[in-house]
Amino acid sequence: MKPKEAPIARPPHPLLSRDLIARTALGLIDRDGSDGASVRRIAANLGVNPTSLYNHVPNRAAIIEDVRAIVSANIDSRPLRETSWENGLRTWARSYRSAFAGHPRAIPLLMTTRSSTPVLMAQYEDFAVAAEAVGWTSTQVLPLLTAFESFILGSVLDMSGPAVVFDPTGQEEQFPRFAAAFSSLEHEDPNDPVASRAFELGLAMLISSARPEHYDAR
């Protein structure tokens, strides 16, 4: 039997692909933060030469876009088209927080790089259509969207830290009301005494004001 007729051996590693490169980058970002996603580190993690990556993806910016698409695929924007504005916002925002909850270290990177990935553009189209349907002008759509996103992603960063960030223990006399607020947390879920309640409260506040006639524009 000639060598060329031998059955194709199963490769010892998963076949290099654009999807595998993006998932490896996301794993490195989750572990090491933004700096994790250098082409050199991704290649080293996959056990290949950096130049091999360029057979699958043009540059680092494209890898970051792929990472964004993976994370954002779990955001559900359909309710913005299919239900009331308020219910749509609530479902979309909760799914947005969930999508990023496992990837807080990706947030600074994704908030500071430009994007035009269609996965996300389609979701923003849903947002724009729903916002205009309740009276927001085209000019207001991006500020409104950005306000929601800033709140959602800020909430994910908050939940990624310690359960309670600020601790007045030992300073009760100087700061009695804040200390009382802090000690009331002992009746809450010890794994999540503030973060989820803060997200739901802020979201309810934003949604209650999310029609142009519902807030005081000072």
Added chain:
Amino acid sequence: MKPKEAPIARPPHPLLSRDLIARTALGLIDRDGSDGASVRRIAANLGVNPTSLYNHVPNRAAIIEDVRAIVSANIDSRPLRETSWENGLRTWARSYRSAFAGHPRAIPLLMTTRSSTPVLMAQYEDFAVAAEAVGWTSTQVLPLLTAFESFILGSVLDMSGPAVVFDPTGQEEQFPRFAAAFSSLEHEDPNDPVASRAFELGLAMLISSARPEHYDAR
């Protein structure tokens, strides 16, 4: 003249101090992100041995607390005590954003480390007193504070990125309303087409709902 009687020479570098250590750490974080503030790097930047730092500050956590105190010193919480709840929130939130605007890379670090620095506790006491004065319960104070902080710090992260993060150029047919919203930005300040308007809009929305009876708690 004996050597011991010689006038004390002015040191070639500023005298090592706790304040200098914190300001050096903040400079490194601004440049390199959270990883910049290792004791080893701070010492190297000051041209001293790492052990010298421990003559001034007990550990890295204390350095991070000092960094937080420097940044937070510019937050103005007095209006929360001295004016109406709504005006107090507006001034406090704007000063909070300004305080962090020059230090966005410090945000992930500061949001994920515990703190009890009195500079900040005093500000939170002002917030707690003002919130309870308009009817929030002690249990609600921390979620309310956290909701505002998540929005403010998320807004700073947003403004630290490109002027417009999402760009539908070339996808106008699939996403017409989002593309129209995007193209309306050409009439805005090119250096700040979205971030400040988004912050002011989100802040106005939160403030309009910032009394317990003003939002729909679904």
